[in-house]
Amino acid sequence: MWQVFDEMSMEITPIYLLILIWMTFEAGWNLFRRRLPLWFSLIPLGAGLVYLAATGQAWLAAIIALAVMATEVEARPLRLIGFLLAVILIILSSPGHLPLAVGWVLLSALWEVRVLYGADALAGLVLLIFFPYWLMLACIGIGLGLWSLIVLAMRYRRDFGLHLWTVLANRAEGTAYPAIGGFVLALIVYLLLLLKGNI
Numbered sequence: 001m002w003q004v005f006d007e008m009s010m011e012i013t014p015i016y017l018l019i020l021i022w023m024t025f026e027a028g029w030n031l032f033r034r035r036l037p038l039w040f041s042l043i044p045l046g047a048g049l050v051y052l053a054a055t056g057q058a059w060l061a062a063i064i065a066l067a068v069m070a071t072e073v074e075a076r077p078l079r080l081i082g083f084l085l086a087v088i089l090i091i092l093s094s095p096g097h098l099p100l101a102v103g104w105v106l107l108s109a110l111w112e113v114r115v116l117y118g119a120d121a122l123a124g125l126v127l128l129i130f131f132p133y134w135l136m137l138a139c140i141g142i143g144l145g146l147w148s149l150i151v152l153a154m155r156y157r158r159d160f161g162l163h164l165w166t167v168l169a170n171r172a173e174g175t176a177y178p179a180i181g182g183f184v185l186a187l188i189v190y191l192l193l194l195l196k197g198n199i
Helices: 014-033 038-054 058-070 076-093 095-112 118-130 134-170 180-198
Strands: none
Touching: 014 038, 014 118, 014 180, 038 058, 038 118, 058 076, 058 118, 076 095, 095 118, 095 134, 118 134, 118 180, 134 180
16 A cells, blocks of 8 residues: 555555645645745654554654654754764664665755755655655655756746856855755656556
C-alpha cells in the first residue's frame, strides 16, 4: 500500500495519490499566496511519523521529530549540533533509511543557507519518510532543478539566461524561491521512472 503503485496490477496506490494531491494544492497555495500556514507542513509530517510508528519504527519517528524540532533552535551552533546528532541517530537506528538521512542533510543545508524555505525542506522530508529510496532522493534533485528553471523563466522571461548566469556565477543571496512545485515534479518523475522500469 505504501509503494507508489502495485506492481501486480500496475495501479497507483492511494498514499501516492494523497501525497501528490496534497503537494499540488500546497504548491498552488504557495505560488499565489506566498505564505504557507504551518499546518500545511505539520499534517503530512505528522502522518509520516504515525506511519513510521505504526510500522514498528517508533524510534525513527521520534528521532525525526527531534530533528525537526532542532531546526527551531535560535543559536546556530546548537542548531547544527542538534541536526548532526539527529542524522547520526537516524543512520545508527535505521541503516536502511540512509537516503532519508542524506536527504535531510542536503535539504537542511539548503534551508540553512536560505536557498530553500522551511516548508520546502519539510516537504522533501515527507517524501523521504514515505519513499526512503535513493531514486526518490535523485528525483527530488531533478524536481527542484527543473522547478527553479521554470520559476526563473516565468519571472524573467527574455532575461532568463542573464539572471540564471548571475545566480550561478555570483551565488547571489536572497535567491530562495517557493520550491514546493519541485516536489510535485519529483513525485511525477519518480512514478514515470518506476513505470518505465516495470514495463
